[in-house]
Amino acid sequence: MRILFTAAPGYGLMFPIVPMVWAARAAGHEVLVATTGEMVDAGARAGLPVVDVFPGHDVWAELLRATTSQETTPELKKYLEERGLTEAFEKAPRSGGPFWLFTLTMTEGSIDAGRAFGADLVVHTTDHATGRLTAVALGVPVLEVGNRVSWSSRDGSFRIGRNFYDEDDLTAALRAHLAIPDGVPEVIARIDPRPPSMGGLVEDDVDQVDGLPWWPMRFVPFNGGSAVPEWALQRPERPRIGVTLGTVVPVMSGTSSLSVVVEALSEFDVDVVLAAKETDLADVGSLPDNVRAVGFLPLSAFLPTSSLLIHHGGSGTTAAALHYGVPQLVLPAFADNPMSAERVVDRGVGLSHDPTTVDVEMVRAAVRRLLDEPAFSDAAREVREEMATQPSPASVLERALSAFRG
Template identity: 60%
Template sequence: MRILFATAPGYGLTLPLIPMMWAARTAGHEVLLATTSEMTEAGARAGLAVYDVFPARDVWGDLMRQVMDKTADHGDEPEEYRLARQSMGPFGLFTASMTAGTIEAGRVFRADLVAYSSDHAPGMLTAAALGVPGLEIGNRVSWSTRDVDWSQRADRGEDEVTAFMRTKLGIGDRQARVIARIDPRAPSMGGLGNDEQAADARDGVPWWPMSYVPYNGGAVVPPWALQPADRPRIAVTLGTVVPVMTGVSNLRVVIEALGAMEVDVVLAAGTTDLTELGELPDNVSSVGYLPLSTFLPGCAAIVHHGGSGTTAAPLYYGIPQLVLPSFADNPMSAQRVVDRGVGLSHDPATVDVDTVRELVDRLLSERSFADAAAEVSAEMAAQPSPAIVLARAVAALN
């Protein structure tokens, strides 16, 4: 079978689906990842065949410029781009720029199935255009398509940009048969658990549970990451988007707070310019872009921004977390963390050094957070693996 995976050009939107792609490859299926911008390289490094659906421009860069400068003169632009700029969030831009190329990828690949992340309308439209089944895969473990997704919007689940692209590309009102919607959340985080009878009340599409498998890139593992720490090790990251949007002011507060504690800090800031922070405290090690999976198992806690993948990884490893939510889905992730008791949260706009110390100290000293995190980790491990879910989807086609 030939399976086209379609994802948006963001780390948190693509990387969660890569374990499912691996499952498809190891089962003997042909796999092609349809994406663009930085995710083409990320997919290739993961050992996948990748099709760049919009090589003419950097879609992710366009998004960042759109967000940072709302007064920019966009000149003579296609109608779908004007509509996308008026839509909420980044997904309108992805629909406008990526749909045609994703359909072309599926056509030349001769896809039998289109699997796509739940918020990625180009995947849904591609399945409809090609007349092949679709598989919608949730890419968050703190919330899912039951909370927020394209299928809950008006007009049969589609926004103005999606409707425009249907007309422009000649798709019309064709709808793909969606085999299932995959829910990667643990039961106590709102997921299905092992209830395989759940169905969407809106259209009867079944929901299947799946265990979350963290993937955030490969790396040569530094020896210290595999060795027990002499004192609590704290991971700190703001992801790939927050530093671009808001700078490093929150990071400065966190580093100053942790620098005076009896802990070892692993600062994973990617390519963020840290010169504003000055000289780092002796107990802080800046490791650049080191995948969380390489060192998180040895950590006692993590401080982060609330990105979907960054929230999911500590849940998988049973690590308590402090979330300083920035924007988009970050506050929702933070609320789920607090409600389940696996961590704490604070508004980054008002957080200060003393508060960070107090909250991190609570994560380290109050056993309830580690116990709750371990419970969620066990729940996730008990759910069907991506390989089992993929096999079920293939069987449903026959």
């Protein structure tokens, strides 16, 4: 079996499907990951065969530029003009969903890669419409995999602006340019990675929305590989608190909340692990003695020995803390971050606060509650145990391939 995995070029958008790619390769299947940007190198470092479907462009930077000012670089402008996609580019920000530019720029390369690879099946993340269009163009079925614990298209909560399976001007333009047939691909199943007590499936084969089978799957976090430092393997004598704002929030919203958190934690008898790029710490100032700055150290390196994680509400970060049974303080930034925070609070595994109004005393009060009140750690442990009973990515993939063959 030759399986093409398609994913958008963001850590939180692609990393959640890495365990399934590994599972497919370990089972003896040929795999290829179609992405672009930083994820080409990140995927290769994860041991995956990766193809860059939009080389020579920083599509994240292009998306930010186009969303805020509808301007383009000369290179992107030329690309669109040569393909007759300029009008679709101009209309897409109003109707194409938050990742519309990924669809517009990555679909052609993904189809070409899938055709050259000889893909028998496309596995795509829910938020990456390129996978759907690629499957239609290749005439092969798809397995749609949810890559977030904050939302799912099963209950409609994934719609940050639109349903990614809706037709729009952007999709119509791509169909015309690339000669993609009308219609949608055969969908083997849609995969929901959420714990049942946080909105996920209780039973298999749920058919509640669109006449398609829905299967549950355990969210197995992948945060990147690293040499794990010796201190991270040891549970400290005092509580260990992880702090991160992810990779996108510092660029989009700044690091003012990080400064507040660091100051607030300076008074506690705790070990603080600050996972942030050096450039993100420029405005934080000198760090207290109880703070260890570790750069881009994967969460899985230190979460198993941590008592609390303070973060921005990214779905992958939220899911990693759930996987390890660690309570959370969420300072949600944008996109689906508030939905992650809402699910964390509703399930009782943590607390949340608006990062634009957060202050030192608020953080200190929340940290005291999360460390001192056992209800939070009890709930986090319950969710961890619940997730452990869900089907693994490997078993879900095997089930999908059995359905495909059958």
